[in-house]
Amino acid sequence: MIARAGKIALLSTTLMLAACGGAGAPAEKRTEFNIGWSIYAGWMPWPYAQQAGIVKKWADKYHIKINVVQVNDYVESVNQYTAGKFDGVTVANMDALTIPAAGGKDTSAIILGDYSNGNDGVLLKGADTLSAIKGRQVYLVELSVSHYLLARGLEKAGLSFSDIKTVNTSDADIVGAFASPQATAAVTWNPQLSVMAAQPGAKKVFTSADIPGEILDLLVVDTATLKANPDLGKALAGIWYETVQLMMRQDDQGKAARAGMAKLAGTDPATFDAQLKTTFLYTDPKAAVAATDNPALVSTMTRVRDFSFSKGLFKGASSADAVGMAFPGGKTLGDAQHVTLRFDDSFMKMAADGKL
Structure with missing residues (x-):
């Protein structure tokens, strides 16, 4: 199946809204990292990149090792990231807010991968x-x-x-x-x-x-880990844009890449291609940066957080402002003293400027 299988936000997460301030304890510089993913059309570039050697290529460039790890259940992958078992994870914008961010885990969305365009x-x-x-x-x-x-x-x-x-x-x-x-x-x-x-x-x-651009699919990374290891962000951006640009090619190499992703997703190429038609992939980093910098993203996340709060997904919070979010250009939404979800366009900009 090509789906964010079970996208429901976890209610039993222990929230620490009163205690979540900033990125917490400084992370250490490391050389090995784990990124979690689950099956969904817009996330299949990650396992394919690992299989095709693209992950190793970019990790070697920065003298690090990146393990791209499948989790069969989508929510479980996000929970494992929140618990610290992964350094990053593929996640929808609403779930990034209601699970790790609302749980007090300072999280940075470094790649705006796609939006659901009919999925x-x-x-x-x-x-x-x-x-x-x-x-x-x-x-x-x-x-x-x-x-x-x-x-x-x-x-x-x-x-x-x-x-x-x-x-x-x-x-x-x-x-x-x-x-x-x-x-x-x-x-x-x-x-x-x-x-x-x-x-x-x-x-x-x-x-x-x-509602184009409202149901977003992201790659998020632990903020403290990213600050201590910026090369991780550079490598991940390099992996993503090389892979998605390859998969969208209409030659034999592009066709082979999409077929490889379909197989990894447990489906056939025709079904996978049909899924891609209703998935708006940000293959151009300039377009991803523009979307991240657009005030519409703030409006979208305002709607998402207001809905989430109305349904009790900010457990223990007295208002929708309890979870702070930061956007490019210094714009914040909610409690600026307790920001736990950050839309960071810096690595996408490096890709757009050819500086990776």
Whole structure:
């Protein structure tokens, strides 16, 4: 499956909002690092880069070793990063905020990899407009990116959560649940989304393509580790841009790279290519820097944190401002004295300027 399998934010994380100030104890200079990843179309460049020798090439350049480690469960990979078992991890923007950052782990998003451009969607049976969702039971993984997508859709349709009833359903069960005649509304992500959209009478009435740039997929690294070991950030940026530029080529080498990624994801090239069509990959570092520097990112993260707080994902917090975020140019959101999520464009800029 090509999915952020189980994108739900972990409620049982022990939050340390009152105690999280800055990057904590200084990290030591090291030569070996572990980066966690899970299967999702936009993250397959990482394991392929390891298999193709691109990871080793860039790590050798900076005299370090980088281990790219698969974790079968997405949330578990983020939890392991939060617990210190990984130095970095692939993660969606909402989960970076609600798991490590809200848990007090100072985290830097150093690569804006992609945004979902149709990989997440709202499905209705017997209707072709989102307004028809009113009064229905909606199946979804609650407190996940699907929940956020639904919130944005309802807002645009002039509706609220009081107009519907959500039914918490795991990503493993949602295809079967939607097949029932009684189920007429659902929110999910690919590949389940494509399978469910093919059911009789089902139509996509709102997708992440309607809110471009809001469901972001990132590579994040522990801030203290990054400060002590900036070469790690340089190597990771080099790995990413060499690999994504290779995979998007239309020659035999590009085709072979995509086929290799499909195999690593446990699927076939045609399915993988279809997933890429609804994934906006930032293959050009200049475009990634521009998106990170754009005020729209602050607006997006404001929506994400307000939604997360409203659903109780900042456990122990008295307001949405409890978790501080920092953006390029000195802009902050929330508590500037307790910043635990930083959007750091410096390594992408080095890639854009040819200075890696």
